[in-house]
Amino acid sequence: MDLGNPVLKLCQNGMLAEAQGRTSEARALFEEAWAARTDDYDACVAAHYLARHQEEPAEILRWNEEALRRATAVGDERVAAFYPSLHVGVAMARERLGAEAAARAAFLRAAEYDAALPADAYGEQLRTAIADGVRRLS
Template identity: 55%
Template sequence: MDPHNEVVGLCAAGMAAEAAGERARARELFERAWAAAGDDYERCVAAHYVARHQDTPAATLRWNEDCLRYADAVGDDRVAGFRASLHLNIARARRDLGDHEPARAHLALAAEHIPAVPEGEYRNWLRLAVADGRRAAAGPAAARPRGARRPDQGLVRARQADRAGPGAARPPRRPRHPRGRRTPRHDAAHGARHRLVAGGGTGRGGAGDRRADRARGPRNGPGLSRGAAR
């Protein structure tokens, strides 16, 4: 969208007000954008944001359907990336009104238009929202057995990767002992066994070591005690 366009600028200011928690200010800016719209493209943009601040599902549906009608009237690449969001919003409004069959139809259309949305976090969010909506619309029959992998986990990871940016390094994997988890106690026992094999004693410098020394005889020749040899 052209940031120098008056309608687009008012909508961007409205989004900033929303992010700051100033909903009344945001609604005022979106309504000003609608009043300033001079063609079908600008009406499409403004109607999308005005729809966000309606008090009833019926009013929300009307604004979103108007937005889709203006997008159809424009019919070029400027609105190609809008359609997935428009159909998703209409599906939500239909669902809130209890119109489940039309809601499912618009969710299917939203899924068809996702490839036209530029790659990035917003596209990943749309895919996740559409998948969640279609699963909810399918009802209990779509429930998976406990422990089954959620199909949208890959989307969550994709969103996290998108935030991290390309080429982000993965956290290093913790090395594992081939025989299972090691603890300091296991390491100490392993060291003791190693000393026992290498030195022929208990690995603790106790009576077993002294008996083994006496059995082997002097280490450094006659007349040298262990203390002297050290």
């Protein structure tokens, strides 16, 4: 992550605040990052984190879909690792909204990006979410 980029720095600070339980501060930092975005990459990152701080499934879906649109516009390796998480976020929001077929399709789409997941606890958490979602909606 290029911490010389002000948007990425704001997101990193937001993640630190989030990890320390300061959720309203984290959300404010992610909103500031969104306001400061200068390109599709910045927008993808900021929207990805904003999605995690929404309460309503429709807003979670909207922000994850925005991040996906922006990731597609970037179209390079900088966003490759975002796809599994973004598709899981879309899937979970659609499931909460009662759109089970669309949720299952999003979980299956997330599975297509399995190779982009790291071999760590975070990657395993996403792999489990994908497998559980597919199983639950089959």
